[in-house]
Amino acid sequence: xxxxxxxxxxxxxxxxxxxxxxxxxxxxxxxxxxxxxxxxxxxxxxxxxxxxxxxxxxxxxxxxxxxxxxxxxxxxxxxxxxxxxxxxxxxxxxxxxxxxxxxxxxxxxxxxxxxxxxxxxxxxxxxxxxxxxxxxxxxxxxxxxxxxxxxxxxxxxxxxxxxxxxxxxxxxxxxxxxxxxxxxxxxxxxxxxxxxxxxxxxxxxxxxxxxxxxxxxxxxxxxxxxxxxxxxxxxxxxxxxxxxxxxxxxxxxxxxxxxxxxxxxxxxxxxxxxxxxx
Amino acid sequence: xxxxxxxxxxxxxxxxxxxxxxxxxxxxxxxxxxxxxxxxxxxxxxxxxxxxxxxxxxxxxxxxxxxxxxxxxxxxxxxxxxxxxxxxxxxxxxxxxxxxxxxxxxxxxxxxxxxxxxxxxxxxxxxxxxxxxxxxxxxxxxxxxxxxxxxxxxxxxxxxxxxxxxxxxxxxxxxxxxxxxxxxxxxxxxxxxxxxxxxxxxxxxxxxxxxxxxxxxxxxxxxxxxxxxxxxxxxxxxxxxxxxxxxxxxxxxxxxxxxxxxxxxxxxxxxxxxxxxxxxxxxxxxxxxxxxxxxxxxxxxxxxxxxxxxxxxxxxxxxxxxxxxxxxxxxxxxxxxxxxxxxxxxxxxxxxxxxxxxxxxxxxxxxxxxxxxxxxxxxxxxxxxxxxxxxxxxxxxxxxxxxxxxxxxxxxxxxxxxxxxxxxxxxxxxxxxxxxxxxxxxxxxxxxxxxxxxxxxxxxxxxxxxxxxxxxxxxxxxxxxxxxxxxxxxxxxxxxxxxxxxxxxxxxxxxxxxxxxxxxxxxxxxxxxxxxxxxxxxxxxxxxxxxxxxxxxxxxxxxxxxxxxxxxxxxxxxxxxxxxxxxxxxxxxxxxxxxxxxxxxxxxxxxxxxxxxxxxxxxxxx
Numbered sequence: 001x002x003x004x005x006x007x008x009x010x011x012x013x014x015x016x017x018x019x020x021x022x023x024x025x026x027x028x029x030x031x032x033x034x035x036x037x038x039x040x041x042x043x044x045x046x047x048x049x050x051x052x053x054x055x056x057x058x059x060x061x062x063x064x065x066x067x068x069x070x071x072x073x074x075x076x077x078x079x080x081x082x083x084x085x086x087x088x089x090x091x092x093x094x095x096x097x098x099x100x101x102x103x104x105x106x107x108x109x110x111x112x113x114x115x116x117x118x119x120x121x122x123x124x125x126x127x128x129x130x131x132x133x134x135x136x137x138x139x140x141x142x143x144x145x146x147x148x149x150x151x152x153x154x155x156x157x158x159x160x161x162x163x164x165x166x167x168x169x170x171x172x173x174x175x176x177x178x179x180x181x182x183x184x185x186x187x188x189x190x191x192x193x194x195x196x197x198x199x200x201x202x203x204x205x206x207x208x209x210x211x212x213x214x215x216x217x218x219x220x221x222x223x224x225x226x227x228x229x230x231x232x233x234x235x236x237x238x239x240x241x242x243x244x245x246x247x248x249x250x251x252x253x254x255x256x257x258x259x260x261x262x263x264x265x266x267x268x269x270x271x272x273x274x275x276x277x278x
Numbered sequence: 279x280x281x282x283x284x285x286x287x288x289x290x291x292x293x294x295x296x297x298x299x300x301x302x303x304x305x306x307x308x309x310x311x312x313x314x315x316x317x318x319x320x321x322x323x324x325x326x327x328x329x330x331x332x333x334x335x336x337x338x339x340x341x342x343x344x345x346x347x348x349x350x351x352x353x354x355x356x357x358x359x360x361x362x363x364x365x366x367x368x369x370x371x372x373x374x375x376x377x378x379x380x381x382x383x384x385x386x387x388x389x390x391x392x393x394x395x396x397x398x399x400x401x402x403x404x405x406x407x408x409x410x411x412x413x414x415x416x417x418x419x420x421x422x423x424x425x426x427x428x429x430x431x432x433x434x435x436x437x438x439x440x441x442x443x444x445x446x447x448x449x450x451x452x453x454x455x456x457x458x459x460x461x462x463x464x465x466x467x468x469x470x471x472x473x474x475x476x477x478x479x480x481x482x483x484x485x486x487x488x489x490x491x492x493x494x495x496x497x498x499x500x501x502x503x504x505x506x507x508x509x510x511x512x513x514x515x516x517x518x519x520x521x522x523x524x525x526x527x528x529x530x531x532x533x534x535x536x537x538x539x540x541x542x543x544x545x546x547x548x549x550x551x552x553x554x555x556x557x558x559x560x561x562x563x564x565x566x567x568x569x570x571x572x573x574x575x576x577x578x579x580x581x582x583x584x585x586x587x588x589x590x591x592x593x594x595x596x597x598x599x600x601x602x603x604x605x606x607x608x609x610x611x612x613x614x615x616x617x618x619x620x621x622x623x624x625x626x627x628x629x630x631x632x633x634x635x636x637x638x639x640x641x642x643x644x645x646x647x648x649x650x651x652x653x654x655x656x657x658x659x660x661x662x663x664x665x666x667x668x669x670x671x672x673x674x675x676x677x678x679x680x681x682x683x684x685x686x687x688x689x690x691x692x693x694x695x696x697x698x699x700x701x702x703x704x705x706x707x708x709x710x711x712x713x714x715x716x717x718x719x720x721x722x723x724x725x726x727x728x729x730x731x732x733x734x735x736x737x738x739x740x741x742x743x744x745x746x747x748x749x750x751x752x753x754x755x756x757x758x759x760x761x762x763x764x765x766x767x768x769x770x771x772x773x774x775x776x777x778x779x780x781x782x783x784x785x786x787x788x789x790x791x792x793x794x795x796x797x798x799x800x801x802x803x804x805x806x807x808x809x810x811x812x813x814x815x816x817x818x819x820x821x822x823x824x825x826x827x828x829x830x831x832x833x834x835x836x837x838x839x840x841x842x843x844x845x846x847x848x849x850x851x852x853x854x855x856x857x858x859x860x861x862x863x864x865x866x867x868x869x870x871x872x873x874x875x876x877x878x879x880x881x882x883x884x885x886x887x888x889x890x891x892x893x894x895x896x897x898x899x900x
Binding site: 178 | 324327328366375420423
């Protein structure tokens with residue numbers, strides 16, 4: 001179907017546009033290019049300013065690699081957690097009309113509204129020295145703040161809304177008729193979800209998942225507060241960039257930034273690729 | 279496989295959606311549940327399939343109680359109105375879904391699928407994506423999918439509702455063929471009477487959650503028992519007349535009342551005749567025909583081979599027309615019928631007589647009286663008087679603040695009931711917030727009239743703001759779609775009725791309801807219009823009152839017109855009521871569920887607060 005659409009758009013005569021329209025399109029393109037491409041070019045420029053060898057050297061230092069590994073692991077774990085719980089929350093918000101539903105619905109957007117730094121501070125208040133829940137975590141032998149669990153918590157908090165907000169409208173749109181049909185055909189709730197509901201919401205879900213992952217890769221503020229930034233241990237790529245800038249190691253900063261940006265872009269472009277194929 | 283429903287009841291919040299529906303459907307039968315949208319018929323279907331749990335009642339499939347079984351274990355095939363086909367699957371995957379779940383071998387699935395596709399007329403489309411099919415094809419796939427694992431019962435929820443007329447009729451034919459071929463018991467839900475007639479072995483008419491009547495198409499069309507079935511199934515004229523010595527009288531027509539429809543002398547009788555039972559003639563027919571009168575054709579519409587015409591006749595004395603509804607301001611008798619398409623019609627005068635007719639069961643009015651077990655019993659006394667005049671049944675409602683006090687209240691109300699000699703009334707005691715429980719009772723049972731009195735002080739929320747209108751009364755007025763008679767002092771017989779059309783808005787319903795009540799009570803009617811400008815009423819007001827008088831004539835009533843000048847409408851109404859010593863003041867209410875209806879400056883509220891006379895508050899039409 002998409003093929004025939006392409007063919008017809010290629011064959012169609014040039015669209016006539018008014019001058020105002022042309023100006024508007026031009027403005028939009030220039031604005032987007034300046035805002036998005038500018039920094040990207042600067043990053044490329046900065047990381048290659050001392051040659052390709054310096055670029056390779058800086059991104060293969062022990063600190064840079066451990067930071068990148070930690071970043072990817074955190075992002076992957078946070079994405080997995082938010083996919084499962086995000087689906088559950090979206091499901092409950094759409095399907096169950098319970099009291100306080102609107103409050104929960106509003107709370108979901110909290111991570112968008114609250115600065116990540118504040119989110120990090122809240123975690124310290126809860127799990128830091130003398131924190132409200134510290135005695136519990138201590139007795140379990142888990143160190144939360146200035147360690148990976150706290151960083152994971154921070155990342156999960158910051159990226160919570162994406163899956164929920166992408167899945168909810170799709171769930172609402174498909175309604176319950178298909179599921180009900182599956183039930184009457186003998187499918188259990190799990191079978192109905194797996195064979196009927198999940199395939200119907202898969203694009204929304206995939207979109208939410210990729211946004212979550214991309215956002216998790218770039219998280220900085222909350223992590224700065226909860227990680228303690230111990231290099232080689234709790235330092236993620238964004239923190240590494242921050243420290244490198246502080247150390248006036250500009251090539252390392254730009255090079256890592258470029259790698260991170262490349263990762264995020266690839267996720268989003270992969271997403272667009274899948275979207276265009278459906 | 280037979281289906282038995284045993285007093286199924288379902289509520290959504292306060293709303294009663296399905297009300298004690300009992301039904302038996304024989305094996306291999308195609309039963310159609312027919313009703314307007316929102317009448318609860320789809321909920322019944324979902325309850326049979328197990329997709330919705332009933333609050334009360336049982337569902338039996340082949341004698342097996344399945345009420346608490348999940349849908350997966352009931353063995354019903356369900357076809358939904360829309361969007362229920364699995365859009366991401368192919369036609370083949372859709373049809374095989376139920377078989378695959380049941381772990382049936384691929385070869386067998388394939389064989390079954392091919393024969394089903396053949397049957398629904400989609401052979402060869404196996405690998406098409408469901409989303410690429412047209413609406414009609416999708417519903418064919420849905421049907422094949424529901425039939426794939428050979429269910430004992432097929433449930434169809436408006437399956438053709440979203441399709442265009444031509445495809446709909448094709449699908450109906452296929453459905454009927456397949457259903458008969460497989461001999462599967464089926465229930466189809468629809469609001470389309472044509473569809474019901476075409477498909478049904480039997481039809482069940484559903485109105486507001488209740489199964490009003492069930493029977494063959496023929497029986498329901500030509501011998502309906504109730505007004506609802508008579509007017510919902512097919513077009514028809516319904517007139518209300520009076521019974522006298524075993525015969526029903528509608529102006530010059532005198533018809534024998536058949537045995538199964540008992541009527542006391544003087545009670546109301548409803549007559550139904552269908553368009554095809556109307557006989558038109560150019561010359562006056564012979565003496566022994568049932569002549570209705572001479573009418574003029576006022577409307578006509580082309581229907582292919584035939585044309586529909588509406589004739590306007592002079593109203594028959596001592597009768598009222600229910601269907602088709604007579605427009606406000608007219609008092610003629612309207613008769614619909616069909617003529618050959620080439621019959622010349624315009625402006626023609628024709629004699630109308632009846633070739634056939636049917637008398638409906640006697641409708642009994644229902645009154646509800648709200649009582650809280652203390653204070654004056656004037657409302658109970660008026661209720662008794664009205665019940666006798668209207669030959670109505672009475673329900674007494676008491677609401678206890680807490681369940682433990684129900685017995686005490688019930689005893690108190692019973693004592694008062696005896697005191698007021700209101701002996702035939704049915705007593706219902708609920709517990710909870712009085713206003714809320716009354717609203718639920720009003721939503722659950724259709725009452726023709728609600729009678730309430732001033733509510734004692736302890737029920738007031740803000741006495742200064744509501745003055746003599748209690749919170750309960752206010753809630754009743756806000757929620758009911760039935761007229762409410764507010765009684766404060768003893769006053770019977772009610773022989774003088776004042777209908778107020780003052781508040782600017784022409785209260786068409788006030789005139790209809792007030793006029794009808796007055797006629798049944800044998801009371802005299804005065805129509806009042808209050809102006810605040812000059813002595814002389816505006817031409818518009820005059821026209822409106824004249825229309826109101828014409829409408830009263832349509833209800834077989836006469837009325838006087840009064841104009842009055844006053845600073846505010848309520849002052850005018852109260853002064854007129856005092857001077858004329860009226861027994862009932864009829865004022866307009868609000869449309870149900872519009873919350874802001876009763877403000878401090880509301881005319882209705884001021885009238886209610888300013889007089890001790892009974893006030894009939896008539897809700898607007900909605």
